[in-house]
Amino acid sequence: MKLHPDVSTSLNTVTGYGTGYVEINLRRFDRALVVQPEGEVLDWAAGSFEALAAEHFEALLAHAPEIVILGTGERQRFPHPRLTAALINARIGVEVMDTRAACRTYNILMHEGRKVLAAMLPI
Numbered sequence: 001m002k003l004h005p006d007v008s009t010s011l012n013t014v015t016g017y018g019t020g021y022v023e024i025n026l027r028r029f030d031r032a033l034v035v036q037p038e039g040e041v042l043d044w045a046a047g048s049f050e051a052l053a054a055e056h057f058e059a060l061l062a063h064a065p066e067i068v069i070l071g072t073g074e075r076q077r078f079p080h081p082r083l084t085a086a087l088i089n090a091r092i093g094v095e096v097m098d099t100r101a102a103c104r105t106y107n108i109l110m111h112e113g114r115k116v117l118a119a120m121l122p123i
Contacts, residue, residue, distance in 0.1 A: 011037045011110060014103040019123050022071075022103060036063060036117045037110045044119055052079050056119075058086040063117050067093040067109065071102030071120035099123045 012035050016023035021030045024041050032044040046056040049072050057079075060068055068087055070079070076098045084094050097105065099120050106118040 012039070012041060013110065014107050014118075017100055017103045017123065021122070022099065022120055030122065032119075032121050034060065034063070034117060034119050035106070036065065036115075044121075046119070046121065049073055049077050049079075049121060052083055054083050054086065057084050060117060060119060061086060061090055061092075064115070065092055065117035066115040067095065067117070069102045069106050069109070069116060069118040069120075070094060070096045071099030071118060072096060073099055073121040074123055076101075 012024050014022060014024060014035075015026050021028050022033065023029070024033075024035055027041070029041065032046050032048075034042045034044045044056065045059070046052050057068075076096060078096050081088075087094050095105065100123065102118055102120050106116060109116040
């Protein structure tokens with residue numbers, strides 16, 4: 001699916017997604033990634049849902065988001081609460097959804113000016 005960005009191209013915007021990829025600012029990524037409205041799009045060490053560990057979520061603290069959108073791939077899957085405990089303890093919201101929904105939600109929150117971070121696993 002192609003998403004068309006708003007006028008502002010200075011922010012990291014999801015411009016498309018599909019099986020095996022997410023596109024940020026028309027650049028295709030075929031791996032797990034971390035994206036915020038500003039800054040570099042980063043690889044996320046968590047390659048799959050089964051590989052998720054507490055340290056993957058702890059690493060997100062350095063970005064100081066107010067909310068983390070977790071895209072869990074093809075379908076919505078909830079990680080064990082002990083994995084996201086560092087974020088919850090830091091009073092950072094965590095929303096879990098499939099990666100397609102995470103792409104759409106990230107764009108909405110980003111355009112609202114929220115300090116959002118999307119951590120997305122491949123579809």
